Amino acid sequence: MTSTSFDVEKIRKDFPIFSRELPDGRPLVYLDSGNSSQKPELVIETMREHLALHYSNVGRAMHVLGAESTEAYEGARDKIAGFVGAPSRDEVIFTKNASEALNLVAYAFGNPINTDPRFTLGPGDEIVISEMEHHSNIVPWQLLSQRTGATLKWFGVTDDGRLDLSADVITERTKIVSVAHQSNVLGTVNPVAELARRAHEAGALIMLDASQSVPHHPVNVAELGADFVAFTGHKMVGPSGIGVLWGRTELLDAMPPFLGGGEMIEAVWMDHSTYAPVPHKFEAGTPPIVEAIGLGAAVDYLTGIGMDAVEAHERELTAYALEALRDLPSLRIIGPETLEGRGGTVAFTLEGIHPHDVGQILDDQFGVAVRVGHHCARPLHLRFGIPATTRASFYLYNTTGEIDALVRGLHHVQKVFA
C-alpha cells in the first residue's frame, strides 16, 4: 500500500456499505465515486446524533438547542474553511450543491442591482468556459449570456484530453472564466495557475468547479489563485444537499444577494431591505443544517486520513488501472493515458459495444458499479465523436482487487458481444 499508515482494508471498515452484498451474493465493487461517494460511520453517526439530541433551527433560536445547533453548524463552516485553506471562515458559503454555487456567482454578473464594474456584463463582454465542463458549469453561463447579450466562449480540448491553451480565448473583454479544476470524465487536472494568470492579466475573474478535486487532493484555495471555488459535499464522503462556494471576501461583499429570504437580511422595510454580511447574505432561509454538520464530519474524517495519503492512494490505483486496462486491445481511454496531471477518473469506450450494455453486464454479473452515459458532459463527448463512455472513478476505499474485478468484467462483456 501507499504507506504504512494508509490501510485500505481498515478504511473500508469505516464505511458500513462495504459490509453488504448485492442480490444473488454478488460483492459490491463501487467504482462510481465521481458520481457520488459512500459515507463513513463518522458522518452517519454525527448526523444521527445531531438529529437525535441537538437539533433546532440555527442563528435565530434563543434556547439551548438553538445554541447547540448553531454552534455545530458554524463549527462545520470553520472545519471546511480550514480544510480548503480559506483565509476567512466568512468566505465559506453553504449552498445546496456545486450547481447552486456556480449559479450564485453567475447571477452576480450583469445584474442591474450590482454596479460594481467587475460584475457588469453586456453585449461585447465575454464569458469563458471550456469544452470539458460538466453541464453545471455550462448552462448557468449560457443562461447568463442569454440574459445579458454577453458572448460565451470556450477553450477546446486536445485529442489526449487536455485543455487546449494554444488559442487566446481570454481577451480584455473577458469578465469571467469558469473551468473545472479536474474533469469529471477525463480525469484531467487543469493548470489553474496559468489560467488564473491569464484571466487576471485580462482583468477577468476566475471561478473553479472543484467538485472533482477537493474530494481527492489537498486543495488550498488561497494558493490556487482563483477568485471563486465551488464544490459539493456528497462527492467527499459527506451527505447530499450541501455544497460550498468559497469566494474572496472583497468580491463576495461586492456581489448582490442571490436568493432573498430569512436570515440573509440586516433590516427589512416594506419597500426595501439591507443585507446581512457574508456568509449569511447568501444563505437565505433555513439552511441544510444537518447536512452541513455532516459535511463538517466528512472533513474531520478526511483530515484524519490525510489528503496527501488519499491522493497518493488514488494515484496508485490510477496507475494500476491505466496499466490493467491495456489488457483489453479494443479499449480506448478518453483522457490522459499517463499519470501526469490527472486524477482517479478513467473514462473509456469498448469498440462496437455501447456503454449502457457494458454497465449493465458489469453490474448484473460482477457487482461492478460504474457510470455510463455522457456524465453530464455532452459537449465533451460530441468533441470526441462518441455518444457515451463508461467511467470508473476511484476513491480512498477502493482496492487494486476491485480494478481486477473491473477488468475481468470487461473481458466478459467482450465475450458476450464477440
Add this chain to the structure above:
Amino acid sequence: MIGESMYQELILEHYKHPQGRGLREPYDAEVHHVNPTCGDEITLRVKVGDAGKILDVSYDGQGCSISQAAASVLHELATGSTVEESLSVVDEFTRLMQGRGQVEADEEVLGDAVAFAGVAKFPARVKCALLSWMAYKDAVVRSAP
C-alpha cells in the same frame, strides 16, 4: 444470472446482424425519435401500400444493443404485414415492456420479440427497447393520407 436473461442470443444476433438497417426510398413518413436520458436515437421511415400493407420499414440510428436489436426485430415483424396487424404487435410489445416482468408474453403475437421479455425487469432499459417501436407507431400515424 439476471443479465444473461436480458441479453438473449436472439437479441445479440439482431444487434450484430441488424435486419433492414439503412434509410430507403420511397417512403410515406419519416420520424426521428431520441431517448434523452441515454442519447439513443433513431430515424425511421415507413412505406405503406395498397390495403394498408407495410411495404418497407427502414431505419438508421445509434444506441445500445437493446435499442438496435429492437429496431431490427421490428423491421422483420412489420414489413409484409398490415398497418392494423403491426399496430396490434406494437401494443402487445408495449404491454410486455411496461409489465415490470410480471406480464406473460403472447408468443403467437410477438414472435421473435418475446426475446425482449427479460428487459421488462430493468425499468431503465425499457425505453431502449421501445424507442424504435414508438417511432414506428408515430410514423404509421403520420403516413395516413
